[in-house]
Amino acid sequence: MSADRRAALVQKRLVVVVKGYPRLSETFIAQELRGLELAGLDLVIVSLRHPTDKKRHAVHDEIAADLLYLPEYLHKEPLRVLRGLWAACRRPGFGATLRGWLSDLRRDPSRNRLRRFGQAAVLVAEWPKGGAWLHAHFIHTPASVADYAARIMQMGWTVSAHAKDIWTSPDWELSAKLNRVKWAVTCTEMGHKHLQSLADDPARVHLSYHGLNLDRFPPFTQSRPARDGSDPADPVQIVSVGRAVPKKGYDTLLYALALLPPDLHWRFSHLGGGGERENLQALAATLGIAGRIHWQGSVDQAEVLAAYRSSDLFALACRITADGDRDGLPNVLVEAASQGLACISTTISGIPELFRSGENGWLVPPDDAVALAAALKTAITAPGLRQQYGSAAAAKVRATLDYHHSVNQLVSLFAAEGLYP
Secondary structure: OHHHHHHHHHOOHHHHHHHEEOOOHHHHHHHHHHHHHHHEEEEEEEOOOOOOOOOOOHHHHOOOEEEOOOOOHHHHHHHHHHHHHHHHHOOOOHHHHHHHHHHHHOOOOOOOHHHHHHHHHHHOOOOOOOOOOOOEEEEHHHHHHHHHHHHHOOEEEEEOOOOOOHOOOHHHHHHHHHHHOEEEEEEHHHHHHHHHOOOOOOHHHOOOOOOOOOOOOOHHHHHHHOOOOOOOOOOOEEEEEOOOHHHHHHHHHHHHHHHOOOOOOOEEEEEOOOOHHHHHHHHHHHHHHHHHHHEEEEOHHHHHHHHHHHOOEOOOOOOOOOOOOOOOOHHHHHHHHHOOEEEEEEOOOOOHHHHHHHOOEEEEOOOOOHHHHHHHHHHHHOOHHHHHHHHHHHHHHHOOOOOOOHHHHHEEEOOOOOOOO
16 A cells, blocks of 8 residues: 555554453463554554553563553542443443343343443543554453443444353353454364354354464574483473463372372473462472472563473463363463474363374373373473474474464454554
C-alpha cells in the first residue's frame, strides 16, 4: 500500500482485552501483540488485573501499545464504575445487554459475573480514541468483558481461546459467545474441534498455533555433554519451566524422580513461581530427593533460554485437573524443543501435536509416576537418544511453529474487519 493511501486511511486501533498484563507466564500473548505491532497494527491493551510478577520479559519493554487498566475490584473504584454505568446506559445497546447479563447472572450468580459487567461498562465509558475493533485473549473472563462491551456499543469483536479458558467454561457460555463473535482462533486441534462443535457456524473457529519467536530462540549449535547418569560428579541435568500449579503435574514428576534407581545420578531444576511450590518442596523432602532439586523461582526469558542450553532433558508432567483445567500445547515445551533439548511430557491436549513418542520425544499417560520414571530412566541413560529426539523436535518446531505464521493469519483476519496494517 502506498504512503498516500496509508495517509488517506483513518488510523483504526485494535483494542485487546487481556486478563492481566504483563504476565511472565503468558509470553505467547506478548510476542503475538508485538508481532501485530511490527506488522503495522496500532494496539491498545486493556487489562482486567494489575501485574503481580516482579520480573518482566524483554518483549514487554518492546511493546508500544497504550495500556488501560480496568477496575480489578469494583468496590475499590466506585465512582469510576458509576461513571461507566452512566455512560453505558445511554448507549442504544445497553438495555438488551443488561437483559442478557441478567440471564447469565441467573445461571452464574457470582461476584465475577458482577465484576465483568462493571468492567465492561468502564471500558465503554473510557473507550480508547480511535478504537475500531475489540479482541479478547481467553474466551472466559476477558471475553465476557469484551462481549458485554461490544453488545453495549453495538460493534463486532473477536477472541483467541487457549486452554484453561476453554475447558473450565460451561458449554452454554462458550456456545453463546461463539455465536456472537465474528471469529475465534484457538491454538490446538483438540480445542479447535471442541469449539467448532459448540458453534452454530464451525467455519468461524480457526486453528492457529501461536508458535514461537525464533529470533529470540536461535538454534543451539553446541554439543551437549554425553552424560548418562553414571558419574556422581557429573549428573544428568533435568529442567522444567512452569508455574507450580496442579495442572502441571509436578507432584507426579517428583514421585517419578523418587522411583529412579539410587545409583542413577541426576539433578532437577524448577523455574517458575506458583502457589504449590512450598507443598512441592515439602513433598520432595518427604521423598528423600530434596538435595537433588533446585527451586529457582520466577525468571525472565533470557534466564529460561540459558537453562534450556545448560540442561540435558526437559520434563513436564501435564494433567487434566478435576475441574477440567489443562494446558494446550505449553509454550515451554516448544521453547525447549527449539533448543534441541530432549523432552518428556504426557499425552494430553495438544502435546501429541508436536511430539511423537519414540520419534522426537517421550510421552506417557498423565498421573502415571511409574511410566514417567521408566521414560526418565531411559532418557537419562541414553545421551545419544536424547540428541536424536532433541534434533528431530527442533526441526519440527522450526518448520511448523514459527510465530510469524500465526501473526500473518491474524493480520489477514483483522484486515478483513477494516484494520489496515
